[in-house]
Amino acid sequence: MFNFSRSILVLGFLLPWLFGFFVFLLGPISASFYLSFTEYDILRKPVWTGFDNYTLLFQDPIFWKSLSVTFIYAFFFLPLSVIAGISLALLLNQKIAGISVYRTCFYLPSIIPLVASSIIWLWIFRGDEGGLINYFLNKMNITGPLWLSDSKWALAALIIMGLWSVGNSVLIYLAGLQDIPHTLYEAADLDGATFFGKLFFITIPMLTPTIFFNLVVGIISIFQYFVPAYVMTSGGPQYATTFYSLYAYQNAFEDFKFGYASAMAWILFLIVVFFTWLAFREFGKRVFYQGK
Numbered sequence: 001m002f003n004f005s006r007s008i009l010v011l012g013f014l015l016p017w018l019f020g021f022f023v024f025l026l027g028p029i030s031a032s033f034y035l036s037f038t039e040y041d042i043l044r045k046p047v048w049t050g051f052d053n054y055t056l057l058f059q060d061p062i063f064w065k066s067l068s069v070t071f072i073y074a075f076f077f078l079p080l081s082v083i084a085g086i087s088l089a090l091l092l093n094q095k096i097a098g099i100s101v102y103r104t105c106f107y108l109p110s111i112i113p114l115v116a117s118s119i120i121w122l123w124i125f126r127g128d129e130g131g132l133i134n135y136f137l138n139k140m141n142i143t144g145p146l147w148l149s150d151s152k153w154a155l156a157a158l159i160i161m162g163l164w165s166v167g168n169s170v171l172i173y174l175a176g177l178q179d180i181p182h183t184l185y186e187a188a189d190l191d192g193a194t195f196f197g198k199l200f201f202i203t204i205p206m207l208t209p210t211i212f213f214n215l216v217v218g219i220i221s222i223f224q225y226f227v228p229a230y231v232m233t234s235g236g237p238q239y240a241t242t243f244y245s246l247y248a249y250q251n252a253f254e255d256f257k258f259g260y261a262s263a264m265a266w267i268l269f270l271i272v273v274f275f276t277w278l279a280f281r282e283f284g285k286r287v288f289y290q291g292k
């Protein structure tokens with residue numbers, strides 16, 4: 001039976017969320033969609049230009065460069081982060097004294113603010129002998145590269161930095177490892193299975209839900225990669241680290257081309273949706289769920 005007073009009470013509890021959803025989420029999304037079809041510099045009223053922003057984007061060489069930089073980063077970083085995350089999780093899953101301390105140490109980098117960690121890595125990647133990496137390379141009589149000042153090495157430096165903070169995924173992989181039934185390993189031991197046999201026929205298949213989750217989250221986060229490139233290189237040298245999100249930011253808040261940047265945001269949305277759908281289509285059917 002309909003209870004009016006109870007419905008009003010429920011609506012009252014929902015109002016703060018509904019207000020936040022419409023004002024801070026749905027409102028900006030709708031405004032961004034409208035602005036993507038306009039020329040808008042925040043000082044004057046938006047001028048409707050139709051699909052001009054999208055047409056100009058596909059003629060913009062820096063737009064294509066930012067896409068290629070983002071794709072190259074994803075191509076190398078995603079597989080390396082999965083391999084590093086699983087490897088570290090396997091090490092941290094051992095029953096040894098002080099393992100909780102080691103787990104904490106590996107997780108700490110992921111909770112350091114990105115701006116602070118970017119400044120630390122600026123010192124590590126200094127091109128002269130004052131940089132930590134080049135200092136040790138010099139001790140081995142190896143001339144280190146200029147890293148962030150060299151267009152051939154700048155993106156590689158950011159990939160290395162990204163691997164430093166895989167603690168979040170390691171924690172999730174560790175939880176997945178501890179959820180694998182121990183009886184499977186006992187049966188494999190009775191059959192004389194080797195370490196690699198158990199790894200490829202038990203551990204990895206049972207970890208596929210966790211791997212798939214981290215893969216999808218990684219795809220989404222990579223296309224939003226911004227802070228390290230902005231703090232450490234500002235997209236240089238020679239646009240070698242101009243990621244898609246960084247280029248959208250530069251258009252919006254440096255050049256004040258908010259309509260152009262909004263069009264970039266909606267193209268980014270379509271790209272993320274496409275690759276997420278592709279991941280579900282190609283990898284989702286290879287995921288093994290217990291009990292199914």
